Amino acid sequence: MSFFDTSIEFLKGVGPQRAALIQKELNIFTYGDLIQRYPFRYEDRTRFYSISEVNDEMPFVQIKGRITKMELIGEGFKKRLVGHFTDGQGTLELVWFQGINWTLEKIKPGIDYVVFGKPNRFGSKYSIAHPEIEPVTQKNQGPAFLQPVYSITEKLRARHVDSKFLSKLIKDVLQLAQPHIRETLPVTLLTKQRLISKKEALLHIHFPQSHESLAAAQQRLKFEELFYIQLRLLKLKLVRQEKFKGISFTDVTLLTDFYNNHLPFALTDAQKRVIKEIYADMKSGRQMNRLLQGDVGSGKTIVGFICMLVAIGGGTQAALMAPTEILAQQHYANLKKYADKMNFPIALLTGSVKKKDRRPIHESLENGSLKILIGTHALLEEGVRFHKLGLSIIDEQHRFGVAQRSKLWQKNTDIYPHVLVMTATPIPRTLAMTLYGDLEISSIDELPKGRKPIKTIHRFDSHRLQVNGFLKEQIHTGRQVYVVYPLIDESEKLDLKHLMDGYESISRAFPDIAISILHGKMKPDAKDYEMKRFAKGETKIMVATTVIEVGVDVPNASVMVIENAERFGLSQLHQLRGRVGRGADQSYCILMTDYKLGADSKLRIETMVRTNNGFEIAETDLKLRGPGDLMGTQQSGALDLLIADLGKDGPILEQARAEAREILDNDPELSNPAHQNIKKQIELSRKTVVNWSRIS
Ligand code: ADP
Ligand code: MG
Numbered sequence: 001m002s003f004f005d006t007s008i009e010f011l012k013g014v015g016p017q018r019a020a021l022i023q024k025e026l027n028i029f030t031y032g033d034l035i036q037r038y039p040f041r042y043e044d045r046t047r048f049y050s051i052s053e054v055n056d057e058m059p060f061v062q063i064k065g066r067i068t069k070m071e072l073i074g075e076g077f078k079k080r081l082v083g084h085f086t087d088g089q090g091t092l093e094l095v096w097f098q099g100i101n102w103t104l105e106k107i108k109p110g111i112d113y114v115v116f117g118k119p120n121r122f123g124s125k126y127s128i129a130h131p132e133i134e135p136v137t138q139k140n141q142g143p144a145f146l147q148p149v150y151s152i153t154e155k156l157r158a159r160h161v162d163s164k165f166l167s168k169l170i171k172d173v174l175q176l177a178q179p180h181i182r183e184t185l186p187v188t189l190l191t192k193q194r195l196i197s198k199k200e201a202l203l204h205i206h207f208p209q210s211h212e213s214l215a216a217a218q219q220r221l222k223f224e225e226l227f228y229i230q231l232r233l234l235k236l237k238l239v240r241q242e243k244f245k246g247i248s249f250t251d252v253t254l255l256t257d258f259y260n261n262h263l264p265f266a267l268t269d270a271q272k273r274v275i276k277e278i279y280a281d282m283k284s285g286r287q288m289n290r291l292l293q294g295d296v297g298s299g300k301t302i303v304g305f306i307c308m309l310v311a312i313g314g315g316t317q318a319a320l321m322a323p324t325e326i327l328a329q330q331h332y333a334n335l336k337k338y339a340d341k342m343n344f345p346i347a348l349l350t351g352s353v354k355k356k357d358r359r360p361i362h363e364s365l366e367n368g369s370l371k372i373l374i375g376t377h378a379l380l381e382e383g384v385r386f387h388k389l390g391l392s393i394i395d396e397q398h399r400f401g402v403a404q405r406s407k408l409w410q411k412n413t414d415i416y417p418h419v420l421v422m423t424a425t426p427i428p429r430t431l432a433m434t435l436y437g438d439l440e441i442s443s444i445d446e447l448p449k450g451r452k453p454i455k456t457i458h459r460f461d462s463h464r465l466q467v468n469g470f471l472k473e474q475i476h477t478g479r480q481v482y483v484v485y486p487l488i489d490e491s492e493k494l495d496l497k498h499l500m501d502g503y504e505s506i507s508r509a510f511p512d513i514a515i516s517i518l519h520g521k522m523k524p525d526a527k528d529y530e531m532k533r534f535a536k537g538e539t540k541i542m543v544a545t546t547v548i549e550v551g552v553d554v555p556n557a558s559v560m561v562i563e564n565a566e567r568f569g570l571s572q573l574h575q576l577r578g579r580v581g582r583g584a585d586q587s588y589c590i591l592m593t594d595y596k597l598g599a600d601s602k603l604r605i606e607t608m609v610r611t612n613n614g615f616e617i618a619e620t621d622l623k624l625r626g627p628g629d630l631m632g633t634q635q636s637g638a639l640d641l642l643i644a645d646l647g648k649d650g651p652i653l654e655q656a657r658a659e660a661r662e663i664l665d666n667d668p669e670l671s672n673p674a675h676q677n678i679k680k681q682i683e684l685s686r687k688t689v690v691n692w693s694r695i696s
Contacts, residue, residue, distance in 0.1 A: 278303070
């Protein structure tokens with residue numbers, strides 16, 4: 001057991017009870033956990049501001065001055081205590097709404113105080129509500145510093161474990177830890193990247209003396225964190241390439257037949273390029289692990305099918321796994337059209353396929369007569385055994401993690417199938433390098449010709465009559481319309497009520513028009529029935545929750561109305577918009593919002609209106625929300641970063657990956673003595689990082 005595994009219970013001032021509480025509330029068990037719990041922000045005590053410099057963009061300011069007058073203003077719950085505060089040049093107001101009597105007793109006019117807080121502007125005047133306030137002393141006159149602030153819960157605060165307390169514990173542990181802190185990066189790398197040592201970094205991340213020392217500490221720790229993630233991923237890739245042979249497919253007879261006789265349209269240049277990239281992998285004799293990303297509607301399905309032809313032509317089978325039942329059905333319907341032309345048996349296997357219908361699928365799969373199997377997670381079940389699986393396609397839309405991906409390629413025991421991961425939400429580069437850093441990446445960055453870009457429009461709820469008028473017009477020219485409602489309350493009952501209310505008002509506004517409704521609580525048969533009615537054009541409006549996000553493909557539906565659009569994330573809005581624009585007609589996406597919008601919502605809506613480019617949208621989304629909140633990435637584990645931020649630290653990530661690659665290129669086994677720090681670090685973390693070791 002190392003020093004860093006010591007329980008925090010043994011720290012001065014902690015003890016078993018507090019330790020238990022800290023464990024429960026903050027997930028901090030050991031000295032190591034404590035040291036690695038970095039401050040989430042710092043209060044700038046490095047300088048005093050003069051009141052004339054203050055503006056309301058400043059998060060916190062520290063000002064020296066005195067109170068000229070204390071004044072009670074207002075009645076009842078509006079009652080407040082105002083201290084008129086001046087530094088000799090300007091004035092501002094200190095305001096207390098609570099603890100008025102106590103403050104009146106303690107804080108007196110005429111004494112010099114150091115005041116610290118967030119300035120707010122009212123008209124031309126600034127005020128600070130509930131400031132930290134202390135008489136000027138030797139101590140707060142002293143050297144400048146940045147005060148670390150740690151996340152704390154209410155429960156801890158109630159037990160007097162606050163940010164300052166945590167800071168004190170960390171100071172103590174850091175002192176004890178000095179002889180135990182190991183350098184985790186090669187010294188040559190530190191020099192090359194101009195990084196400070198681990199020891200210094202830990203000290204300055206918790207107790208920075210200046211903005212510069214803090215920046216150096218952050219740089220060093222972020223680099224280290226990203227470096228090790230990339231090193232693991234690249235190593236995983238390396239091991240796989242060496243260990244896992246892939247079936248080498250060279251027979252292109254089927255492919256040629258399809259190209260010459262059945263191709264329903266000319267492929268785009270981007271489609272041709274990615275097919276070449278994928279084919280090169282499938283021919284190489286090494287197992288393919290490739291991510292195919294392309295915007296909604298960019299034509300990934302036919303690319304997938306063409307790759308299946310390569311696998312089938314080589315005497316093997318192909319599988320496609322989708323995240324939802326609806327999506328699996330959709331893929332099945334699309335691929336069946338192509339498969340029928342080539343006379344290949346194809347089947348659909350999902351959770352709702354009855355037992356008696358499964359047997360023939362299982363049998364034909366095992367004897368090899370079934371060539372293509374489409375499905376959901378059901379494909380991963382024990383009973384599903386392929387005769388010889390040559391290609392696994394995973395359509396994941398961020399929903400499967402690394403671990404699940406690997407399950408599908410373990411379906412063959414002797415030689416692993418090639419794996420192609422398709423994703424419809426383009427992923428920003430930094431995220432792709434982290435989530436899929438072990439994969440090669442192909443991108444379809446071009447839409448089929450002749451598509452009219454979708455027009456996206458923002459309307460306030462007060463324009464509803466106009467919008468309805470527009471919908472009527474569209475329906476009269478033969479088009480169909482989606483109206484989508486968000487999940488608002490996280491309570492299914494209430495969400496359903498919102499949807500039903502919407503459905504009712506739409507029914508009233510369009511009395512002579514047939515309307516469908518679709519939501520997650522419906523039985524699969526009922527969903528299917530409604531979807532088919534809409535797809536056939538029997539109903540003109542589809543009122544739905546986000547279940548349609550990954551589902552329906554109805555080329556005639558050319559208008560998408562998104563209600564409460566401010567409640568959706570950017571990627572989700574973009575996904576929803578992708579449901580229209582599939583036919584030859586001009587399509588529209590109408591984003592309905594309340595009149596009042598927060599800054600982030602505004603930016604999301606503006607971004608949607610400005611661009612149809614999924615890559616641009618994904619970048620903005622990442623910046624706005626951070627990677628942890630992007631659709632489905634929470635489960636991935638790869639993104640539980642201690643300090644790095646994939647939205648902001650792209651440049652550091654690029655460098656870290658480049659360095660990791662260079663090191664592995666020259667020394668794949670890390671046997672060079674110069675790399676012993678790395679080797680040791682990997683061995684140590686292997687014990688704790690279950691996620692990764694299980695896969696590699
Ligand atoms: P996605 O990438 O979203 O899965 P799809 O594969 O569903 O896109 O393709 C969207 C639509 O575009 C489908 O109707 C498909 O038949 C059509 N399509 C795909 N490629 C082309 C192309 N090269 N030319 C014309 N239409 C195409
Ligand atoms: Mg698709």
